[in-house]
Amino acid sequence: MAAVDLVEYVAKSLVDQPDAVRVEVHEEDGGQVIELTVAEDDMGKVIGRNGSVAKALRTLLKVVSAREGQPISLEIL
Numbered sequence: 001m002a003a004v005d006l007v008e009y010v011a012k013s014l015v016d017q018p019d020a021v022r023v024e025v026h027e028e029d030g031g032q033v034i035e036l037t038v039a040e041d042d043m044g045k046v047i048g049r050n051g052s053v054a055k056a057l058r059t060l061l062k063v064v065s066a067r068e069g070q071p072i073s074l075e076i077l
Contacts, residue, residue, distance in 0.1 A: 003064045003072050007034055010057060015042035031071030034061070038076075046076060 004023055012018035020039035025032055038046050047054045058074050065072040 003032065003061055003068070004034060006060060006064060007036055007057065007074065010060075011036055011038060011046055014045045014053065015039065016045075017042055029071075031065075031073065033073050033075060035075045035077055043076075 004025055008021060008023045011021045011023070015021060015038055017039040020037075020042070022037040024035045024037075026035065027033075036046065045053070048056075054074070054076060061072045061074055
């Protein structure tokens with residue numbers, strides 16, 4: 001569950017309301033889908049300008065995915 005912990009840690013570090021951060025994992029097509037939910041006011045902080053923060057999070061997940069040997073994707077809800 002290193003990927004889930006990573007997403008949760010980074011998201012809680014970025015937002016103003018860390019108690020509103022929710023991370024859920026679903027198995028799908030032989031891989032994991034991590035769903036990240038944050039407060040509506042913090043959505044921009046998690047996505048970033050032009051999606052830069054979300055892209056960086058997905059890049060980190062690619063590294064974890066390669067180490068674990070199974071595909072991992074991130075959905076920000």
